[in-house]
Amino acid sequence: MKPLHSSQKRSAIRTVIPADVDLTPIMSLFIILVPLLLVAAVFEQLAALKVHLPAASTIVEDDQPIKQATGIVELRLLITDKGLGVRATLSHDDSGKEMETYKDIQYEIPIKDDQYDVEKMQRILIDLKRQYPRHEDIVFIIDDIVAYDVIVQVMDACKEEIFLEAGQRKEKLLFPAIALSDAFSEAAGFEGLRKGTQEIDKKLGIQ
C-alpha cells in the first residue's frame, strides 16, 4: 500500500465523524412502553379455590355413580379453637382386606405456640393417603369462630403435598375433594330458612 501524504492523512482524520447513536426513537418507545406495562403489571397474582358445599337435601339421587370402596368410609377434619382433629372411619385395613366392623381412628393436633400445627396434620394425611391412595374426599367441620385464613391454610395442606425432589418442586395430591360441611341440613333451621327465602322471593316478584 502506498503511504499517505501528511495532507491526505489529515483529511482522513477529519472525515471520521464520532459515531453518535441517535437514542431519541428508542427513548420515545421506552417512554410509551414503561407506563403501559406499569399499568398492566400484576404484583399480586390472584387464584381461585373451588369450594364444594354439601347437598342441602338428604335425597340421594339415583343417577349418581356408585363409588368404589376406597378403604375409607368417611374422612373428616375438625378445626376448632383448640386445634385440629382428624377423624376417619375405615372399612379396610392396611393390607386392603375388608374388616368385619368399621374402625374409627382419630388424631388430635392441639394448637402449638398460638399456631395451628398444619404440618403435623399434613403428615397424618400423607400417611393415610399412602395407605388408601384411592380416597379423595374430605369433609371439613369447622367451629364458628375459626378465622378464614386458617381454613384456607388447612385447605391447602389437605389438597396437596409439596416437596422437593432432587431440587425440583413436586406436588402430590392428597385429598382434593374438600367439602365445607356444616349444619346446612339442620332440619329445624332449614325449614325456617326456606320460609325466609320465600318471603324475599315474593317481594321480588318471583314465584
Add this chain to the structure above:
Amino acid sequence: MIHRSSTQNRRMKREQKWQISHTPVLLTPLVDMFVILLIFLLMSYSTGGQLMYMAKNILMPESISREQLEPSVEIAVATDRIYVDGQIIMEDLTALYKEKKLLIPDLYARLKEKSIKLKKMEEKVPLFRYSGKVTIQADRVIPYHLLKKILYTADRADFTNISLAVFQRD
C-alpha cells in the same frame, strides 16, 4: 489588568461557543435504566387472567392454589361491609355477627336478582349458559360463621359454583 488583543478575544469566544453547543446529554445510563425497568415490568406482566374489582380494606388469604379465576359475580366481604360486584350491600355487620340464621336477606335479594337476570339472558343470548359462578373475596380475619352465611346465601340464590379468591403464594 491585562488587555487582550481583539483576535485573542474572538478566539476565546469561539471556543466557548463550541464548548456549549457540544455538551452531550448522556442518555446511555437512562437507556440502561429503562431496559432494566422494562425487563422487570415484562416479568410481572400477566396475560390472560381475570380483572377483578378489588374492594378496599380487604386482605385476602394466601394460598398455593394455581387455579385461574373466572369471570363471575363477585361478593366481597370486608370486616364491616359486604359488596356485590363493587356495590355496597350492607354497611354494618354487627347485627350479622350475632344473627343465628344462615340466610342474609339483603345479600340474597341482590344475588337472586342477578341470577334471574342471567337466566333470562340464557334464553335470549345464544351460546350463553348460566353457570351459577360466584367468586367470594373475603378478608382473612372474618370468622367462619360469616363465611358460612355467605356461602349458604349464595347457594340459596342459585349460585352453586363457588370459588374463593386468594392471593397466590410462591
